[in-house]
Amino acid sequence: MNNEKAADLKARFPNFYVEAILILPDGWHQIVEDLLAELNTINNEAPVRPEHYGVVDLWIRYWNSTATAFVTPRVDTWEPEQAVACLEAVARFNRETNRTCQLCGNAAVGRVKYMDPVIGKHPRADEILCQEHMQQRQQLERSMSPSSNSTH
Structure with missing residues (x-):
């Protein structure tokens, strides 16, 4: 992903930005943004406990045109619905990387x-x-x- 787009995501979603975003294609900017926004919303709904910094650990793996996101929700700080929403957001990202053009973001054929x-x-x-x-x-x-x- 170009540096400008990646820097924007890092500034807007500092708790979820991972360096692997830099190697993702530009055409996936919107689906990456959607994932980070969903995780941010879910995180903001979680009860704030000082002993739990960072409610979600996020990893993204990119290999041979396929990206897969992995999360570890801190389920001890969430309601079950929040953990499920987190996993659904990741599943959506994983599906969309296989359905979205890497160059422009349109539907892939x-x-x-x-x-x-x-x-x-x-x-x-x-x-x-x-x-x-x-x-x-x-x-x-x-x-x-x-x-x-x-x-x-």
Whole structure:
């Protein structure tokens, strides 16, 4: 995620911001913001107890175009409904990362899996894309394929 968007999220949700947000695609900004806002709301509804700083521990793992959020709610400070709401927010985030274009945030139509997973020394990650970006990637791949560049 670009630094400006990440800095905005960090400023607005300091208790839930995790550095892994920096490696998430820009197109997922809204779903990350939604997750952090939901966790913030749930946290603000929890009873304040000085002995419990930080009601939720949040981790986000990003690997090969898939992000998964994990939370550990401090259920001893919450009503059961708050713990369930927390887990539902994370489940929603996890689903939406597989349904949202990584480039623009529109609804995704599928995942691009590259046949040649390595270009140079860098691996090519899969991409979750909307129709427009899927077509752009397909056109780019066709233009780069050896068969389309041959003069036979």
